[in-house]
Amino acid sequence: MEETFYFYDLETSGFNPREARIMQFAGQRTDIAMRPIGDPDNFLIRLSEDVIPSPEAIFVTGITPQKTISEGITEAEFLHIFHRNITIPGTIFVGYNSVRFDDEFMRFLHYRNFYDPYEWEWQDNRSRWDILDVVRMTRALRPDGITWPFDTNGKPSNRLELLTEVNKIKHQAAHDAASDVEAVISVARLINNKQPKLFKYLLDMRHKKKIADLVLRDEPFIYTSGKYNSDYEKTTVVGLLAEHPSQQGGALVFDLRYDPSAFIDMKSEELAEAMKRRTDEEGPRFPLKTLKYNRCPAIAPLNVLDKKSQSRLSINISEAIINHQTLLSVRDQLEVNTKRALELLDVYQQAKFIEDNLDADGRLYDGFFSDSDKTKMSLIRATDPSDLSSSDILFSDGRLQALLPLYKARNFPKMLSDEERNLWDQYRTRRLLGNGTDSRIMKYFERIKQLSDDPNTTSEQQYILEELKLYGESIMPSE
Secondary structure: OOOEEEEEEEEEOOOOOOOOOEEEEEEEEEOOOOOEEEEEEEEEEOOOOOOOOOHHHHHHHOOOHHHHHHHOEOHHHHHHHHHHHHOOOOEEEEEOOHHHHHHHHHHHHHHHOOOOOOHHHOHHHOEEEEHHHHHHHHHHHOOOOOOOOEOOOOOEOOOHHHHHHHOOOOOOOOOOHHHHHHHHHHHHHHHHHHOHHHHHHHHHOOOHHHHHHHHOOOOOEEEEOOOOOHHHOOEEEEEEEEEOOOOOOEEEEEEOOOOHHHHOOOOHHHHHHHHHOOOOOOOOOOOEEEEEHHHOOEEEEHHHOOHHHHHHOOOOHHHHHHHHHHHHHHHHHHHHHHHHHHHHHHHHHHHHHHHHOOOHHHOHHHOOOOHHHHHHHHHHHHOOHHHOOOOOOOOOOHHHHHHHHHHHHHHOHHHOOHHHHHHHHHHHHHHHHOOHHHOHHHHHHHHHHHHHHOOOOOHHHHHHHHHHHHHHHHHOOOO
16 A cells, blocks of 8 residues: 655644634645645634634634634535545655644544544554654754754754744745645655655654554663753653553653652652653652653664764763663662652642533543444434434433534534524533633633733734634624
């Protein structure tokens, strides 16, 4: 089966995939040599009248809700096109920070619209990859032949618009999805041309089994991640502490820049606090990270770390090896304390999630769907919207039952019966106006006013804020 790349990018109404929505989807298929196949895709997707966008997100994209409503298609219409034309066998979905951002939005999009959230990215020999970590590791280990940008503070930066600018790559409109797709393809070609061995290695290493094989060798290895310090090009040497106790297909890895013995006498509660601590906060920070096999992490054997890279990244291999030996000697005790600390953090995170979001829209990760419910999901997608009724199909999973009337109202509002329209209005009232002066819509208008009053807000942004205010007024339920 021939493999092809499908480079894609999203512009969204906010930054939280549980609540925000995709407003623009753009993509381009290429062959493995990154030569275009067919015409590019570019879709606007309508915001439904229960969604409040983030003004800051709209500042970035310039896409107003009104534009999506006048020119866009519904989520259901988009997914029909997506599965008919884009999810062909052998597709490698590629983006720039797509594994942690765009792919998450795509999963929630599928979930809300009665598609399996995961099959699009793995079934029929499909897979995914992320050029951002390829860029990071190339900069860290094999930077020759490419110009590398810095931010206004002189810190290394891998922002796409900066990378294209310093390498004279055409990028007409940063944060327009179609333009960003072209830029990502060009950056991928650049790395493939200048450092083809590393490019091919990381492409081959995108599979979970290959990642696990390297991690579970129990030897020190190189790990490049956005969680690590930019002063060291986001790269360090790590060692395996344990397989993750609650996340299947994941491992806990320890940063071998540090001596593990410094943490062996810390209680679980202290370790939990040290895990939450940020780099700019006082107190010890526990240098542990979760590595997920299905997120295409950029990892490599220690032997690819040449002398130049060791100097550039300030990595002392001898110290890292000694720290790894120490890790092996204290691992049993440290693992027990760490797992207990993770349990404490899980309780905290679950409580915060329940507090932040109780709607069915945000509960994708509550569990997998049964085969019986999957059959009913496909039936929902195939049913004429005028015949869709919440009482006709009963799911064993309560999430799907709760999503069904929302699916119809968001995608087929003209098909709602009087009773369904009344229930939809009740839902929107609760969602937008709940908590009175502390409601979502009131916070939205308050934020618009704050930005409007800010003297640093540009005239273009003032226009966007006026549009956002009009949009908010247009979807305001009558109590």
